Amino acid sequence: MKIVLPGDEILDRPIHMENTFVENNKTYTAVLAMLHDDKLIPLEGLWYPKVGDKVVGRVEEDKFSIYEIDLNGPYSGLLISKFVKSPLLVGDIIEATVKEIDRYNTIILYKSRKLYGGKLISVKPSKIPRIIGRNNTMLKQLIEGTKCNISVGANGYIWIKGNNIHLAIKAITKIAKEAHTGGLTNRISDMLGVKNGETTTNS
Amino acid sequence: MEKPQLIVNGLRLDGRKPDELRPIKIETDIIKNASGSAYMEWGNNKVIAAVYGPKEALPKHTGDPEKAIIKCVYSMTPFSSLEEHGRSGPNRRAIEISKVTKEVFENIILVENFPRSEIDIFIEILQADGGTRAAGITAAAVALATSGIPMRDIPYAVSAGRVGDTVIIDLNKLEDNYSDADMPVAIAPRNNEILLMQMDGGLTREQFKKALEMIKNAGKVITKIQREAIKKPYEDLINKYGAKYE
Amino acid sequence: MNDYLKELISSGLRSHDRGNFDYREIKIKSDVIKTAEGSADVSIGDTRVLVGIKLDVDEPMPDKPDEGNLITSAELLPLASPDFEPGPPNPESIELARVVDRALRSAEAIDMKSLFIEENKVWSVFVDIYVLNYDGNLFDASLLAAMTALMKTKKPIYKDNKVIRENLNEYLKVNNIVVSTTFAKIGDILILDPTGEEESIMNARYTIANDGNNIRAIQKGLYGSFKEEEIDNMVEISFKKYNELKLLIENATK
Structure with missing residues (x-):
């Protein structure tokens, strides 16, 4: 290496x-x-959208028949309003899937779901695979260890909701910083007091 | 002011040999909001560089359907020089430096990967002691390399000049004020492509060749410092925990 | 159009049957503006640049109390090209003015000490570059015009706190003649004296000012890059062109 x-x-x-x-x-x-x-x-890299990518974004503009979604990069996402279950407001946070990318680099989204409340943070997209982990292991232990709801977008936006939000952000920041190092899963499980996917009781 | 004797017994007033660089230190990731950033001390120069983007080009009509546009702002703080309080806002010198710096990075960044987007490069000179445009470009190159924005190479920049018959590298402010020539150059080291070259004063063709040679030799040192600064935070963690290859 | 032009240039067939290192026809006329202390009208092909020189009494720079000042500015007038827009100086016009300024200053074209009047009073020489028609290579045209105008500039008289600008006999003291040569790189081809059309497709630009003995100013422009061999080649050509350009100035200032 x-x-x-x-x-x-x-x-x-x-x-x-x-x-x-x-x-x-x-x-x-x-x-x-x-x-x-x-x-x-x-070690550092941007997000190059691909069909099927799961993203997290924020409604930037409501153009009546479409919503323009901020996806943490130069190109907006587009959600067609009639395929969205309940109307969205500017500022709402959603998760969605990339349906296609048009020739103007606009990212057409579908299968959207509104994320209520919570907080949106952004990390470098190159860190996302490690935050999710192989077979979701890292994300699972983040969720278990913090009891937060967490939605991770390939575009680098992460939505977090719960009482332990600060702990979650601290852990995510650590994963981002140490993404390229070994033994990280264990260090995070220690940090969050999680063992083998189970919460340990502090005595 | 009387022109000081800039070279005495073959050494410059700060004790350097003609082909000797000032000490250079670079630290990365010093501005958390930026996509990439660097702080540099080059002799008595103190420089911050930060890169933002790519983001949507604004206003929208400024976007280029074929590539990302690069914007660059080089600026000096009003307290950055020993002279009087500097005027705020860009002066003509700063506008020219911003332009030629922008042109360096238009070459280096894979702009065609991000049509209609914009990448912003900010260079702020906190403390100036000659050679600030070279320091700014060298620092901005490091900031970019840590941003994840794709680029062809990591350029460096340095000035060569002349004092009497002696060609010297990396002029400080005093030397710059009294030198007989000053030539800032930026180079992409992989192919030795010249990305920026400005010159004023006077150089014979032989002195010009010598200056360029000196710049390329200094470039080897600068490139090494840039590369080490870029790698350091990652290597430190790898040394501590080992690397993860997935 | 662009692809056609690129093809022509890369096969060595430049428009106007010009060799890659030939200038277009250059015309220089001095003393074209009677209200200015000096002036020149220079055309290179369809590029046309007017330079006017004015002298005013001013304070010297603190670090050079016995020398006059040189202030160069450039205006890319909207009338000169559909691409030029009105408004404050843009980076292109600032760059143009600063490169011309550097060339004049570095070559010590003007005897700055001859501009001293008395303690705390010196002449400021204002070099105003006005581009009247743009068809490429503004750098060379502007420096030719500035140099010519300076050589034909008559120094006003300062007497009893007044500046007299009429019936002048004394010329501004010019010590050295500096000229520039500007190259464009299109693909991998270097050409001298690019037209507007050629500039629209160039990837890099390189200007060298020299006074026959020394390189006096260099400015590389645009995103493209140069190899060292290309730079050597351009420097060589620049020196070869010096006498030809100097002769044009001398003929126009006889």
Whole structure:
């Protein structure tokens, strides 16, 4: 494993993939990343929307037949009003799924659900996979350890609701900062007082 | 003021050799709100750089359907120099520096990945001692590299100049005031592509070649400092906990 | 259009049957504005730039009490191009003025000490660049016009706290002639003296001012980059062009 920086060659052949670029038939990383064998694991990176991504967003504008959704990036999400169960207001927070991306980079959303109350925080999208964890393990223990409702968007927005919101934010911040390190699941479970997916009693 | 003798017995007034850089220190992630940020001390220069975005280009008509637009603001605090209180608002010098700095990063950022968006680069000179535009570009490059915004390379910038017959690197304010030439240059080190070059004063063609050579040699040092600063916070944690490869 | 132009340039066939390192026709006329102390009207192809020089009594800069001041500004008039907009100076016009200023200053074109009047009183030389028609290469046209105008500038007389601007005989003391050469990079091709059309498709721009012996100012512009060999090549050509441009100025200021 080594850390590679923008402009470092990672392959001596051209492979087009996210967070890289090709020049003179070689592949270079475009972001700060870890390179393990031939796998590039971005340490910092933006969200490149894909159909099926689950996102969290905030209603930015109500244009009568469509809602424009702030998705923490340069491109807005669009929700068609008639497919939304109950009307939304500007400022409402929703989770939804990416249905398609049009040629203007507008992100068409569907399967939306309004998230009532709570707080919206934002982390770098490259940290999201670690916040969810393999088979949802990290997210599950976050929810169990804090008793919060948490909805995580691939776009880097996270919605949290519950009494332990500060603990949840602290844990999420720690995961984001240490996303690239080993043993993190255990450190977070220690922090939250969770063992093997079960809450331990403090004595 | 009488022109001071800038080189005595082959050494400059601050004790440096002609081809010697001032000490450079860089720390990243110092502005939590930014997508990427860096604080730099380069000799007596103190510089903050912060990057925001990509975000929706505003006003909307400024957006480019083919690429992200880069906006850059270079500015000096009114207390950043030994002279009188600086005037607020950008002066002509700052506007020109903002323009050429913007052009450096238009080259470096993969702007075609984010049509209609905008990326903002802010460079604030807190304390100035010559070579602030070079320091600003070098710091902004580090800030960008920690932002996740895709880029082709990590550029560096440094000035070369001339005092009498001697070509020198990295002029401080006093040297800048009395030198016979000053040439700030920014380079993308991977292919040695020249991204910024300005010059005033006087250089023969031979001195010009020598200055460029000196800049490229200094660039090796600066690049190393930039790379170490970018990696450090991540490496520290890996050394503590080990790396996770997924 | 753009692709067609790019193709022509990359196959070495520039419009107007021009070689890649040839200037368009350059015309220089001095003393075109009688109300100014000095002036020049320069055209390079369809680019046309007017420079007017005025001198005013001023305080010297604190660090140079025995020298006059040089103040250069540039206006990209809306009448000069459909792309120029009215309003305060934009970064492009500021850059243009500052590069011309740096070239004049670095080359010590004007004898700044000859502008000293008495303690705390010196002449400020105002170089105002007005672009009348834009068809590329404003840098070279502006410096040619500024240089020519300065050489034909008559110094006003300061007498009994009054400035006399009529019936003047004494010329401003000019010590050195500096000219610039501006290149555009289109794809991988370098060309000298780009037209407006060529500038609209260039990825980088490079201006070198020299006085025959020394490089006096450099300004690289736009997002594109240069290899060191390309820079060497442009510097070489810049020095080769010096005598040709200097002769044009001298002929216009005889």
